[in-house]
Amino acid sequence: MAAEVTPVTARPPVRPPVSPPVRARRTVRRKAKSFVRGAIIVIVCVVALFPVYWMVLTTFQPEQDSLTYPPDLLPHGIQFGTITSLFANNPIASWLLHSLTASAICVVITLVFAIPGAYLLSRLRWHGVGAFGFLLLFTQLMPGAMIVVPELQFFRELHWTNNLLALGVLYAAFNVPLGCWILTSSFDSVPSEVVDASLVDGCGRIGVLFRILLPLSKPGLVAVAIVAFFGSWNDYLFAAAFITNQSMYTAGLGISTFITDQSIKLDQLEAAGVVFALLPILLYLTVQRHVVRGLTAGAIK
Amino acid sequence: MTAVLDPARGAAAPRAGRRRQSAFPYALLVPILVFEVVFVVYPIIRGILLSFHQTSFGVTKFVGLAQYRQMWHDPVFWSSVRTTFEFTFIMTAVWITLGLAVAMLMNWSFPGRGFVRAILAIPWAVPDIPVVLTFAIMLDPNFGILNRFAAFIPGVNHHIQWLSAPNLAFIAIIIMVGWKGFPFFALILLSSLQAIPDDLYEAARVDGAGPLRRFRSITLPALRPTLGLLAVLGFIFSFQQFSLIYLSTGGGPGTDTSTLSITIYNQAFEFFNYNYASAIAVVGLLIAVVGTVLYIVVQRRVTRGRRLEGVNAAL
Numbered sequence: 001m002a003a004e005v006t007p008v009t010a011r012p013p014v015r016p017p018v019s020p021p022v023r024a025r026r027t028v029r030r031k032a033k034s035f036v037r038g039a040i041i042v043i044v045c046v047v048a049l050f051p052v053y054w055m056v057l058t059t060f061q062p063e064q065d066s067l068t069y070p071p072d073l074l075p076h077g078i079q080f081g082t083i084t085s086l087f088a089n090n091p092i093a094s095w096l097l098h099s100l101t102a103s104a105i106c107v108v109i110t111l112v113f114a115i116p117g118a119y120l121l122s123r124l125r126w127h128g129v130g131a132f133g134f135l136l137l138f139t140q141l142m143p144g145a146m147i148v149v150p151e152l153q154f155f156r157e158l159h160w161t162n163n164l165l166a167l168g169v170l171y172a173a174f175n176v177p178l179g180c181w182i183l184t185s186s187f188d189s190v191p192s193e194v195v196d197a198s199l200v201d202g203c204g205r206i207g208v209l210f211r212i213l214l215p216l217s218k219p220g221l222v223a224v225a226i227v228a229f230f231g232s233w234n235d236y237l238f239a240a241a242f243i244t245n246q247s248m249y250t251a252g253l254g255i256s257t258f259i260t261d262q263s264i265k266l267d268q269l270e271a272a273g274v275v276f277a278l279l280p281i282l283l284y285l286t287v288q289r290h291v292v293r294g295l296t297a298g299a300i301k
Numbered sequence: 302m303t304a305v306l307d308p309a310r311g312a313a314a315p316r317a318g319r320r321r322q323s324a325f326p327y328a329l330l331v332p333i334l335v336f337e338v339v340f341v342v343y344p345i346i347r348g349i350l351l352s353f354h355q356t357s358f359g360v361t362k363f364v365g366l367a368q369y370r371q372m373w374h375d376p377v378f379w380s381s382v383r384t385t386f387e388f389t390f391i392m393t394a395v396w397i398t399l400g401l402a403v404a405m406l407m408n409w410s411f412p413g414r415g416f417v418r419a420i421l422a423i424p425w426a427v428p429d430i431p432v433v434l435t436f437a438i439m440l441d442p443n444f445g446i447l448n449r450f451a452a453f454i455p456g457v458n459h460h461i462q463w464l465s466a467p468n469l470a471f472i473a474i475i476i477m478v479g480w481k482g483f484p485f486f487a488l489i490l491l492s493s494l495q496a497i498p499d500d501l502y503e504a505a506r507v508d509g510a511g512p513l514r515r516f517r518s519i520t521l522p523a524l525r526p527t528l529g530l531l532a533v534l535g536f537i538f539s540f541q542q543f544s545l546i547y548l549s550t551g552g553g554p555g556t557d558t559s560t561l562s563i564t565i566y567n568q569a570f571e572f573f574n575y576n577y578a579s580a581i582a583v584v585g586l587l588i589a590v591v592g593t594v595l596y597i598v599v600q601r602r603v604t605r606g607r608r609l610e611g612v613n614a615a616l
Contacts, residue, residue: 037409041417044406048421051480054446055435066438070449113336116329126326132334138593139341143541145562146585149569149578150347151340173340176333205325234428236544241570252430256548259434270438273431284426288419 055277058270059083066266079267086271094247095254096275098164102239102250103232105168106175110228111221113172114179119209121180122187123195136177144174144237152241162245170242171232178231179224186220187213226283233280251276345586351579368580378581380556381564385540385588388474388560392542393535395479397528400486405520407487408494418491425484429544436477437549440464470550470558478545482538486531493527494520526603533596540592561585 058066059082061075087093120126121133151170152161160166190213198212199205214221239253249257255272258264355364372378407418424432439446440463451457463473497519505515543562546552552559552567559567561581569578 034411037411041406041409041411044403045417045421048403048480048483049423051432051435051439052423052427054439055431058435058438067444069444070452071444071446073446113333117333120326120329120333124326124329126330128330132330134593134597135337135342137596138589139337141537141541141593141596142589143543143562143585145543145565146582146589147341147344147348148566149575149582150344150351153351153575154344154347170340173337176337230426230428236429236548237566252428252544255430255434259437259548266438269434273434277427277431280428281423281426284423285419288422 055270055273059267059274061267063265063267082267082271083275086268086275089268090254090272091247091249092251092254092272092275095249095251098248099233099251102164102168102171103229105165106171106232107225107228109169109172110175110179111224113176114183114224115209115214117176117180118183118187119213122184123208123213124205136180139174140177140181144235148237148241151238155242161242162248163242164248164250167239167242167250168232170238171235172228175228175231178227182223182227183217183220186217186223190216222287226287229283230280348579348582348586351576352583355576364576368577371577372580372584377556377559377564381559381561381581382584384471384556384558385560388471388542388558389536389539391475392478392482392539393532395475396482396486396535396538397531399479399483400490400531401524403483403487404490404494407491418488422484422488424481427481429481430548432477432481433545433548436473436480437464440473464550465554467554467557470554474546474550474558477549478539478542481545485538486535489531490524490527493524497523529599530596530603533592533599537589537592537596540588561588 057075060078060080062077062079065072065076117136121129155161155166155170158166194216195208195212198208203211234252235250236252236256239250240256243249243253255276258269258272352368353363353365354361355367403421407414407421411417438444440448442448442460442462442465445463447463448461451461461469464470501519502515505519510518540560541562542560543566546558546560547563547566550558552563556564561584565578565581565585568574568581
């Protein structure tokens, strides 16, 4: 009976015809299997997202509920005043503004340099492309801590410490390579017939870039902007070394001082974390469809 | 469009085009190269020079290999080299194992798969500092939720000092960094899994191959190039970790979680020994060069040497 309700899925023709009781047993097994699969997926999601839930819970439940042991998994009460008092008692708004400033500068400069860089890697034939690629790759893969000391000395000589513009410029230097690779795969996906046709039509090489490649690479440009934003918004290492003036703190730097500050209440601490994580998560969720092509568009075919 | 209709431009175009073809790439190259050389290459050279000098009381003098000699006899340096390799090795294994498991779940077809895939990648989008805050609260010895789960393990005491006990701090860091990084590996492996034709599995099933056999004979061989590349990336990404470790343990207890990055930072900004920190950084740079070359070699093999491709994924 149940077998009639079940939609018939495409089966390979090699399977021998089965008798009704066997078919019914298979349906039961398939239902059990999909139930088990569903259960596994739910469990994995719950475990994987538990820290995010805990972050939100600690923010919105009264502090004493977070400080009791054993802690309860569900909130007893919800308070909405945490975030407002966080903003009222700490200069977090100006910290966020500083982070936004440095990130915006980083995004603009990264785009300006990634466009010619990607054009060089994707569409032009020239000597030295291998060495250029190696320089970009090494810049991207080198840990920041290996370079922070000489970089700090260099910026001190330029009187560029405690300067958000300079911080944004430095972030851009480390985000240009990734921007180049992302845009390269966008440029690569434009059919070469289109490019050749416009070259024949007298569109110069600059014209091809601005009239053909860039308009067809809008998702790639968005991805570059977002990645550069992530890279600078997330930084702690360089901000901690370059910004010593408290009134110039970026959000990451300012919030990190809460960790050792005993006077900050737990709910406010996590509220700061939520506020800081909100923008990246929202940006990520709006663009993940376009950006999460990941390596598939690039290194792995 | 107008260019085609304009006979003068049309006639001049080929010659101008050919001339530009040779010089044009280099004209594009100069600004970006200058930018990267000034802000990346030049500081690297300065760092190498710093490692051959010693500054004390405002006087800088050339000391040759003295910093390196000190490093050679410094147990803290060697322990951080060991910690770095232990950390990168374990981290890569954890990321790839978790990533593969999650990718195989996501490869089932079920309603709401796109939604589940999107939310499972959220940990990758959470910045380092909120991750540290949240794990510090979850791992707190007095009120942390993890101790409540750990109490289910027989013989476990209720108030485990996750971040300040030897060995446990290392495990806590692995859990935290593993959580933040696994979605990247899962998403990359998922797109490789989806490229495997279903007919292969169907044929194997008809031939009587069980799930384990299908995994070993179809899935693993098909994923091998991707796994190779992800192994190199896992090494590089874990080698780059700084703020997650520094803000949660500061390298401690003792030097238990002090990787090369942490050791350099502490030498520079706790002991203000820029020269010695730079000598350790030179070792780190050499490891980064090896990582980059390794990536290029593996990636050439994956794409059969068509050309160099970069690491095109941050989300």
